[in-house]
Every structure is written in structure tokens, then in C-alpha cells.
Amino acid sequence: MKKITFIIAVLVLSFGQLKAQTKQQLSNKNSEKMDTSKEHYTFQLSDKVIRQKVSFKNRYGITLIGDLYLPKNAGNKKWSALAISGPFGAVKQQSSGLYANQMAERGFIALAFDPSYTGESGGEPRNLASPEINTEDFSAAVDFLGLQKNVDRNKIGIIGICGFGGFALNATAIDKRVKAVATTSLYDxxxxxxxxxxxxxxPEQRSKTLETLGEQRWKDAENEKPAAGPRILPETLKGDEPQFVKEYFDYYRTPRGFHVNSLNSNGAWLTTNPISFMNMPILAYVKEISPRPMLLIAGENAHSRYFSEDIFKVANEPKELIIIPNTVHVDLYDKVDVIPFDKLENFFNANLK
Structure with a gap:
């Protein structure tokens, strides 16, 4: 049961087989006071960029809230555009907004949005994820961008971060309007x-997990509301957690990346959240992204690196895999000196035409 708890609680990973690391001191950032304002952003807006709050609906009628980032010199020109979301359990004031800010500074109109059931976006119950609906969220973002007068709807791409890298690839496979896709720290x-x-x-563990989820459904039905699972990340670390849990903590639970609306910073998924993910391999059609180009970016020391490498093996050309030396999974969330933004700029400039 310990393994099942970890799967549900900490980004739904099977952590039980990883060795605990030796105790270490937390980052000095932990002693700083975290900003709990909902208006707080974890990065500074570029003085070359304008940010506008926007809303749009997906195909299921859920209202999504996003931030539209535009170059200050946008004028009446038709620009290439990017839809950006992730990581899984994060909000637009965190990594996706940072990416949008950087890409707008480089000459793109970029939309960072909160997924359905998360952050400022609509959907009930809260704190829920869905392979289908979160894939649709990207296509709805493409709808929105393509209706903007200063966007060339034939020049729209996607960037997906962490778990939304998987949804980004799935959306690109099914939505031919997307001309190029990039992922960083990909999770399927x-x-x-x-x-x-x-x-x-x-198979035995999987069967037990499904039995447990089924029993939870009985409880939710009896209570007429879904139960929340355990916190994704603890308030404090004991010191013997797996190294990558410490890395998540150093982003989400410190002033570096904390946001009050973020599940990873401040909350928990519903206990039954994994149900819709168990039988739905979203990357079964990744080959159909071709002939549109794919760029996969992962950290050399990231625990998630194998997801990018495995997708690279099965995807058709054109495709490119970049491994960033001496980096871990969360380094690609916010470290602007590590994230290859120049490469992303060149990739989309070359392929959104």
C-alpha cells in the first residue's frame, strides 16, 4: 500500500523502489517568506513584453483562464504563436508563464494557461486531471490563438512542460493545425x-491499485463528493526522501516556485484522479505527428529523462532530442540560464512558416 500511496500522492509516481537519499540541508530559500497572493508570479515580467489576462472555452464548455504574452512592438503584424502549459499540477504563474514571457521576448505571441479543474480555470470538481480533457485544453488554446487578429493561424506551435509535454504531443498528433511541438522534462x-x-x-500491484480506486468510488458515492488524496508535497522535508522529491520541494515549496493556486505547492489531487489514466496510453499515435517537427529537451540527470528518450526512439522524423548536461528535471522549469530558449526560438522560427 505504501507504493500505491506514493503513486497517488507525489505526482503519481511509483517511488517505493527508489532509494532514500542521505539527509541534506534545505535551500536557504526555504527560510524566506513565501508570497501567498494569488496575483503573485514566480518570475519577473520582461520590460519588452505585455501580459494580458484572457479567457476561452474548451470543447467541453469549461472556461480556461490564461495569460497572453505579446511583444511590446506587436503592432498590426501577424505573429507566430505558441500555446504553453505545465508542469502537471502547476499553474500559469509558474513555469508556463516564465516560458511564455521568454518566448514573447523573442518575437512570439505566447499563451500560458491553467488547465481545466486547476488554478483560475473552471471545471468541477476541483483538482482533477484527465488525459482527454487536458489534451483538449491545448486544442482550445489553439482555437483562441487562431482567432486573434495579430496571429497567423498557420503558424501556431505548442510547448508542453513535464506532464503537459505528454498532452502536448497527444494534442499535436490529433490536431493538424499545430505545426510544431516542443517538450521539456517530458512525462507521459x-x-x-x-x-x-x-x-x-x-500486474498484481496494478490490480490492487484498481481495486483500491474502486473502493474509493463507493466511498465518494456514499459521501456525494470526491475525496482529496494526501498532499502532493509535505510542508517540510524529513531529509530521507528520494532526491527528486527534494528537487520538487526546492521548486514548489520554496519562494523559488511556490504559488498558492498550484496543487504541487499547496494541495492534493482527488484520490480517484488516476482512474482515467490507467487504460489510456495517450502517446500511442505519436508517429502521426510527422511530418511536423518535434523537439524533446531533457536534463542529463533528470529522473524523467527516459520518457523523452523512449518517445524519441518511436517517433518518426523530423525529430530532435537535446540532453542538457548537469541538469535535473526541475532545472528546466525556471532556470533561464539552463533552458535552451535560443534553441526553442530557432526551432519555432524555422518550423512555423
Missing amino acids: MTRVMSKGYNDSVT
């Missing part, structure tokens, strides 16, 4: 929820 959430980290979950 359907794979990790159904098979565990490094595909380590046995």
Missing part, C-alpha cells in the same frame, strides 16, 4: 500512473 502521465516509475508496477 498515463504511462507512469498505469505502470509506475520505470514501468516497475507488476
Whole structure:
């Protein structure tokens, strides 16, 4: 049961097979006071960029809230545009907004948005994820961008971060309007929820997880509301957690990346959240992204690196895999000196035409 708890609680990974690391001191950032304002952003807006709050609906009628980032010199020109979301459990004031800010500074109109059931976006119950609906969220963002008078609807791409890298690839496979896609620190959430980290979950463990989820449904039905699972990240660390849990903590639970609306910073998924992920391999059609180009970016020391490498093996050309030396998973969330923004700029400039 310990492994099942980890799967649900900490980004639904099978952490039980990872060795605990030796105790270490938390970052000095932890002693700083975290900003709990909902208006707080974890990065500074570029003085070359304008940010506008926007809203749009997806195909299921859920209202999504996003931030539209535009170059200050936008004028009446038709610009290339990017839809950006992620990581899984994060909000637009965190990594996706930072990416949008950087890409707008480089000459793109960029939309960072909160997914359905998350942050400022609509959807009930709260704190829920769905492979289908979160894939649709990207296509709805494409709808919105393509209706803007200063966007060339034939020049729209997607950037997906962490678990939304998987949804970004799935959206690109099914939505031919998307001309190019890039992912950073890719996670396939359907794979990790159904098979565990490094595909380590046995058929018996999977069956037990499904039985547990079924029992939880009885409880939710009796209570007429879904139960919340355990916190994704603890208030404090004991020191013996797996190294990558410490890395998540150093982003989400410190002033570096904390946001009050972020599940990873401040909350929990519904206990039954994994159900829709268990039987739905969202990247089964990744080959159909071709002939549109794909760029996969991962950290050399990231625990998630294998997701990018495995997708690269099965995807058709044109495709490119970049491994960033001496970096871990969360380094690609916010470290602007590490994230290859120049490469992203060149990739989309070359392929959104």
C-alpha cells in the first residue's frame, strides 16, 4: 500500500523502489517568506513584453483562464504563436508563464494557461486531471490563438512542460493545425500512473491499485463528493526522501516556485484522479505527428529523462532530442540560464512558416 500511496500522492509516481537519499540541508530559500497572493508570479515580467489576462472555452464548455504574452512592438503584424502549459499540477504563474514571457521576448505571441479543474480555470470538481480533457485544453488554446487578429493561424506551435509535454504531443498528433511541438522534462502521465516509475508496477500491484480506486468510488458515492488524496508535497522535508522529491520541494515549496493556486505547492489531487489514466496510453499515435517537427529537451540527470528518450526512439522524423548536461528535471522549469530558449526560438522560427 505504501507504493500505491506514493503513486497517488507525489505526482503519481511509483517511488517505493527508489532509494532514500542521505539527509541534506534545505535551500536557504526555504527560510524566506513565501508570497501567498494569488496575483503573485514566480518570475519577473520582461520590460519588452505585455501580459494580458484572457479567457476561452474548451470543447467541453469549461472556461480556461490564461495569460497572453505579446511583444511590446506587436503592432498590426501577424505573429507566430505558441500555446504553453505545465508542469502537471502547476499553474500559469509558474513555469508556463516564465516560458511564455521568454518566448514573447523573442518575437512570439505566447499563451500560458491553467488547465481545466486547476488554478483560475473552471471545471468541477476541483483538482482533477484527465488525459482527454487536458489534451483538449491545448486544442482550445489553439482555437483562441487562431482567432486573434495579430496571429497567423498557420503558424501556431505548442510547448508542453513535464506532464503537459505528454498532452502536448497527444494534442499535436490529433490536431493538424499545430505545426510544431516542443517538450521539456517530458512525462507521459498515463504511462507512469498505469505502470509506475520505470514501468516497475507488476500486474498484481496494478490490480490492487484498481481495486483500491474502486473502493474509493463507493466511498465518494456514499459521501456525494470526491475525496482529496494526501498532499502532493509535505510542508517540510524529513531529509530521507528520494532526491527528486527534494528537487520538487526546492521548486514548489520554496519562494523559488511556490504559488498558492498550484496543487504541487499547496494541495492534493482527488484520490480517484488516476482512474482515467490507467487504460489510456495517450502517446500511442505519436508517429502521426510527422511530418511536423518535434523537439524533446531533457536534463542529463533528470529522473524523467527516459520518457523523452523512449518517445524519441518511436517517433518518426523530423525529430530532435537535446540532453542538457548537469541538469535535473526541475532545472528546466525556471532556470533561464539552463533552458535552451535560443534553441526553442530557432526551432519555432524555422518550423512555423
